[in-house]
Amino acid sequence: MNYLVAFVLGILSYALINNVVLVRFYGICSFVGVGNKVKSAASMGIAVTFVILLATLICYPIYHFVLIPAGVPFLDTITYILVIASLVQVVGLFIKKHSPALYKSLGIYLPLITTNCAVLGVVTENTDSGLSFLESLSNGLGTALGFFITIFLFACIRVRLEGSKTPKAFKGIPIALIVACLMAMAFMGLSGVINL
Amino acid sequence: MMEKKKSAHFQSFVSGIWKENPLFVSLLGLCPALAVTKSLEAAFGMGILFTIVLVCSNVLVSALRKVIPDEAKTPCEIVIIATFVTLVKMLTEAMLPELYSTLGVFLSLLVVNCIVLGRSEAFAVKNGVVDSLLDGLGNGIGYTIAICIIALLREVLGTGMLTFGETFTFLGGPHHLYILTGPSATPVAQPAWDLSLSFFQTPGGAFLVLGIILAVLAAIRNCKAEKAKVDARLKKAAEAAASKGNPTPSQGGQSK
Numbered sequence: 001m002n003y004l005v006a007f008v009l010g011i012l013s014y015a016l017i018n019n020v021v022l023v024r025f026y027g028i029c030s031f032v033g034v035g036n037k038v039k040s041a042a043s044m045g046i047a048v049t050f051v052i053l054l055a056t057l058i059c060y061p062i063y064h065f066v067l068i069p070a071g072v073p074f075l076d077t078i079t080y081i082l083v084i085a086s087l088v089q090v091v092g093l094f095i096k097k098h099s100p101a102l103y104k105s106l107g108i109y110l111p112l113i114t115t116n117c118a119v120l121g122v123v124t125e126n127t128d129s130g131l132s133f134l135e136s137l138s139n140g141l142g143t144a145l146g147f148f149i150t151i152f153l154f155a156c157i158r159v160r161l162e163g164s165k166t167p168k169a170f171k172g173i174p175i176a177l178i179v180a181c182l183m184a185m186a187f188m189g190l191s192g193v194i195n196l
Numbered sequence: 197m198m199e200k201k202k203s204a205h206f207q208s209f210v211s212g213i214w215k216e217n218p219l220f221v222s223l224l225g226l227c228p229a230l231a232v233t234k235s236l237e238a239a240f241g242m243g244i245l246f247t248i249v250l251v252c253s254n255v256l257v258s259a260l261r262k263v264i265p266d267e268a269k270t271p272c273e274i275v276i277i278a279t280f281v282t283l284v285k286m287l288t289e290a291m292l293p294e295l296y297s298t299l300g301v302f303l304s305l306l307v308v309n310c311i312v313l314g315r316s317e318a319f320a321v322k323n324g325v326v327d328s329l330l331d332g333l334g335n336g337i338g339y340t341i342a343i344c345i346i347a348l349l350r351e352v353l354g355t356g357m358l359t360f361g362e363t364f365t366f367l368g369g370p371h372h373l374y375i376l377t378g379p380s381a382t383p384v385a386q387p388a389w390d391l392s393l394s395f396f397q398t399p400g401g402a403f404l405v406l407g408i409i410l411a412v413l414a415a416i417r418n419c420k421a422e423k424a425k426v427d428a429r430l431k432k433a434a435e436a437a438a439s440k441g442n443p444t445p446s447q448g449g450q451s452k
Binding site: 024114115128174181 | 223224225226227228230231270271274275278279281282285286300301304305307308309310313398399400401402403404406407408410411412414415418
């Protein structure tokens with residue numbers, strides 16, 4: 001029971017308080033790059049969620065049962081990036097076979113997940129701070145959830161920005177970053193709600 | 197011929213610094229630019245390490261460009277980049293442990309930095325070793341300058357002073373350069389006056405500073421474009437006036 005509570009609180013804390021994009025600064029490139037299309041933001045969020053979860057599940061045993069016994073923990077970065085790259089390929093093939101419609105809507109965002117820092121960031125964070133399997137999983141789940149929430153909200157706000165009058169110099173990315181600043185301030189208000 | 201070649205090399209070096217600055221113009225590598233820019237020293241260290249990784253991977257990718265098959269291009273590049281990142285990470289951990297702990301995960305995240313992968317994908321696989329080296333160096337310096345500007349603003353506005361020697365311990369104990377606060381004898385004592393806003397040290401401040409810098413650059417670009425437009429219009433008007441003025445006398449001359 002205690003584990004369950006810690007697990008759920010961990011997910012909430014990683015999703016809302018230590019938000020991936022707004023507090024830990026992972027995956028800003030895709031965050032800004034997806035732009036103002038709500039649908040592609042949602043697809044991107046789902047795809048990243050998939051990959052983060054699978055990467056967490058696979059990289060934990062690899063690090064603890066392969067790299068450490070073999071005495072080469074310093075190879076973690078290389079191993080992880082290879083795992084993530086092949087994972088993205090496999091997930092892409094799987095989606096293509098079972099749901100061509102989803103594959104089409106994910107489009108170019110699928111290969112871009114390999115270079116999304118959120119995936120490698122979570123996995124590296126798990127091993128660097130020596131989290132247990134359950135904690136790693138809650139970090140993965142929470143991060144994925146947080147990424148989805150943030151990127152979706154951001155896309156919705158940017159749709160509204162399209163129709164609003166912004167100063168000429170702020171058009172496009174600068175005003176998007178200001179919006180991100182306000183969102184970060186809003187999320188900062190949640191800090192201290194859950195103490196782990 | 198020689199002159200031309202030299203200028204082409206120089207071009208690939210310079211364009212990365214200003215005209216095609218990877219951060220301010222292409223908007224790549226935003227994650228470290230926002231995450232490690234709390235202090236100028238950390239940002240500078242990140243920039244240097246980033247430049248080392250970029251130059252090394254660019255050179256190796258370009259040297260191996262004829263060996264690497266086209267289908268396996270991206271995986272090979274990623275492995276090359278990851279190797280250099282691991283090397284740089286281990287060297288930093290051994291020689292500058294403070295910098296290593298300040299940068300944390302973002303040192304490993306250099307592997308998926310869009311600039312490193314982008315340069316080797318867009319430039320190194322198509323160009324010679326020397327050009328790739330200069331391109332890497334130019335982009336690295338451009339990126340270093342860009343994140344140092346952000347870090348300078350954030351540190352001065354956020355803490356009111358610049359601190360040296362905290363991350364680079366070989367500079368000897370922390371030296372403070374007070375800018376927005378009154379000098380304090382000890383770090384604990386409250387300074388006489390303090391104009392800093394700690395907001396700029398928070399994540400929100402990072403987004404704000406980068407947004408405003410980009411807006412200023414866009415404003416400058418808009419002004420230049422406007423000026424070019426006005427100049428072109430004036431030139432056209434002058435030409436039209438000249439061509440209007442010219443034919444009449446010549447026609448008059450013919451009729452005479």
